[in-house]
Amino acid sequence: MTKSRKKVTQEPKKNESEGTLFKMAASIGIHVGGTSSCLALEKDGKIDVVANDLGDRTTPAVVSFSDREKIVGLAAKQGQFRNPSKTITGATNLLGKKFSDPSIEEEKNRSQVAIVEKNGAPVYQIECNERSQLVTPEEVISMIMSKLKETAEHQGGCTVKELVLTLPVDEATTDYETSLRAAAQKAGFDVLRCISEHAAGALAYDLGQTSPKQISFVVIFKFGGKSLSISVLRIQGGIYQTVTSQLHTDVNGNLLTNQLAKVAAEDFKRQFKADISDNKRAVAKLRNACENCKHILSRLNSASLSVDSLYDGIDFHNSISRAKFEAVANGILQQCGMYAEKAVVLMGGSSCIPKLQQLLKDRFPTAELKNSISPEEVAAIGAAKEASIILSCHDEGISLQDEDLSIPALSQDVIVKVKITLTFLGFITFLLNRSVTDESGTEERFTVLQRGAYLPVRRHQTFRIGQGVSSVTVLVSTVATPEAEPQPLGQVVISSLDEADVENGHISATFHFKRDGSLDVTCTADGSGKQETLNINGA
Incomplete structure (x- = not known):
């Protein structure tokens, strides 16, 4: 979630003793992705992306090492084929993760730089000056941010200190945010807040800011270097809440x-x-x-x-x-069109492709595509606006507490396993129609909410039941990865189902994830109205 407040324009402060004007600090937004990075600067009420020393408005998120120096950006990327074992790309893929994370093995296969374990975390191993050097992902991100900071201070002609960072939808975990903040602080920044890329995209276009009482829903379509992500945001009173999101790493x-x-x-x-x-x-x-x-x-x-x-x-x-x-590219672009329900804000460099934009327009003729801002720059501009809002609140004397500046998110998937217990007659009927291995009934598993979803949020799920069902058990668990064992949180049991429930054939379940991490589960038999609840603290 992110909340905006009215911004106040101030005149530069005057130094009474010297009679000169202070150079006011600018509000900064930074987006560091898997392939590129971007910095936007708000100064004197105007927001724009700062071009680097080559005139490019985005900088490759690449760092190269040699015996004499460290190179960041385009020069490092262009020299990658000459120095592959010392050129790091995609450092955000390791940020905040344990070496035991299944995704690290995939990253080891992709990276041409050796990835080894240090204190349970993945680090890069580079040979320089005839000795082995270990470089953490945080250090790589810090070098990229330092380059952006240097460019902003040189090109913008102002002090660059306070900033807002963006979090990718697929990596919005506490560990990732902590590591990202540490990298920014190492680069000399003061981090005001971290917001999701999708919230930053909506904020870049001021969606929901002009009519605070109106409730609206927008879709953020981000097609970047390593994934396609789509989120539906509910906007009211300047607050952005993620209703649902999809992530597809097989399309990028x-x-x-x-x-x-x-x-x-x-x-x-x-x-x-x-x-x-x-x-x-x-x-x-x-x-x-x-x-x-x-x-x-x-x-x-x-x-x-x-x-x-x-x-x-x-x-x-x-x-x-x-x-x-x-x-x-037609096959890949057609897949992108299949995933979207409607498109509003375009993000990610690959969203610039004209045919993709045309596919979305043809599929959703009534939806307005927000593409007046370069999709590569949207996240950074939204983050800069958020930084400006926060600093304006400080100037107005509004005190923002830590809970106002945090984005609670789930660190694991929340799944439910639904177990249906049959009556004796129902079990015999079931055996005659299909083979079963569980003599007590049948089981189905659903993912209610994916890791990284922002809180609070509410989910509704309907389960079908058939003839001969005596009870339904909904077991709620968390799971860190698809391969990991689920960790049970609790269960809800609706027993002694009557004929009305069986004839209706549905059990409705509502999952309410609160900002403090607690979870309320309510299960209702739609036929009789019979209801059971479960309260889980700190889910």
């Missing part, structure tokens, strides 16, 4: 780049009778060039693909049209 912008690189490699093979698929250096160089083309094709109808000495000294030059790219 990196897949588009890989598909384009695959087609380009086939073109190279056809022209020069050479296969580069087993040459990691050549593949990395070609993929890097294809990623640049992907960004260009979001704005122009064609892009030139040029790689000097791609393979065996052969220079590769090719032209890629937007139509060809869209044909290559």
